[in-house]
Amino acid sequence: MENDDARARLVEAGRALVDAIGRTGVDDAALTEAADRLRSVEALLRAIEHERVPRITYDDAVGMEAYSWQRWNVVLPHLEMRFDGIKGSAELPEGLNELYEGPTGLLHGGISVVLIDALVTSLAQFHGLRNVTAGLTINFRKPTLLHTPLTVEAVLEEVHDRKVIVSGSLVSDGKTTVEATAVLVRVER
Ligand SMILES: CCCCCCCCCCCCCCCC(=O)SCCNC(=O)CCNC(=O)[C@H](O)C(C)(C)COP(=O)(O)OP(=O)(O)OC[C@H]1O[C@@H](n2cnc3c(N)ncnc32)[C@H](O)[C@@H]1OP(=O)(O)O
Numbered sequence: 001m002e003n004d005d006a007r008a009r010l011v012e013a014g015r016a017l018v019d020a021i022g023r024t025g026v027d028d029a030a031l032t033e034a035a036d037r038l039r040s041v042e043a044l045l046r047a048i049e050h051e052r053v054p055r056i057t058y059d060d061a062v063g064m065e066a067y068s069w070q071r072w073n074v075v076l077p078h079l080e081m082r083f084d085g086i087k088g089s090a091e092l093p094e095g096l097n098e099l100y101e102g103p104t105g106l107l108h109g110g111i112s113v114v115l116i117d118a119l120v121t122s123l124a125q126f127h128g129l130r131n132v133t134a135g136l137t138i139n140f141r142k143p144t145l146l147h148t149p150l151t152v153e154a155v156l157e158e159v160h161d162r163k164v165i166v167s168g169s170l171v172s173d174g175k176t177t178v179e180a181t182a183v184l185v186r187v188e189r
Helices: 004-023 028-045 109-126
Strands: 066-069 079-084 087-092 131-140 150-159 163-172 175-186
Touching: 066 109, 079 109, 087 109, 109 131, 109 150, 109 163, 109 175
Parallel strands: none
Antiparallel strands: 066 079, 079 087, 087 150, 131 175, 150 163, 163 175
């Protein structure tokens, strides 16, 4: 596997690029030139490809007290998850930007759901409960602002034979904006 620092630099550049593509106001000639140059960067990267975006496997993740979710994926927000007993949490100190906007100035609700779902399922996985999400009840209590520190929280509430209940929430600048209850079902593979 390649050096993590080099990959981290690439991913950071990729996230900045995605932001720049979203916001750019340059003329058509510059857009065309940028597209051509990006195609050549793509060819450089595709010279050697992994079949999947690298990540820790479900089995290797059991009992890991820290887990870096989507670290190498520029499309989704990167979450540094922490697990401590029945609790899990993840911080996004700078919050999220307009790429994830729903209502003007506010975080899209679907993105809140992704963040919570990622943490609740990973908390169950941390406990060795290999799972998929069967049901997710979401209440959007307050608007979640962009560019505002976010914390995602999860608590393992109940473990049944096949069903696991985990509560989750999104806290924006100290206020709980989204609350969720997940029904996870244990699966073999
Ligand atoms: C340190 C960490 C690092 C992590 C490192 C790697 C990452 C680790 C992440 C973990 C994992 C990733 C997960 C990502 C989160 C997705 O994105 S998951 C993707 C979205 N979800 C899906 O695709 C699931 C699709 N659905 C299914 O496959 C099937 O419906 C299910 C969920 C397996 C259930 O089907 P089934 O096997 O036939 O089970 P069934 O007998 O119907 O139900 C079992 C139990 O669940 C209950 N149940 C089923 N559905 C529901 C429902 N919707 N509501 C309430 N109860 C329900 C049943 O009532 C039953 O309860 P009991 O009778 O046992 O009390």
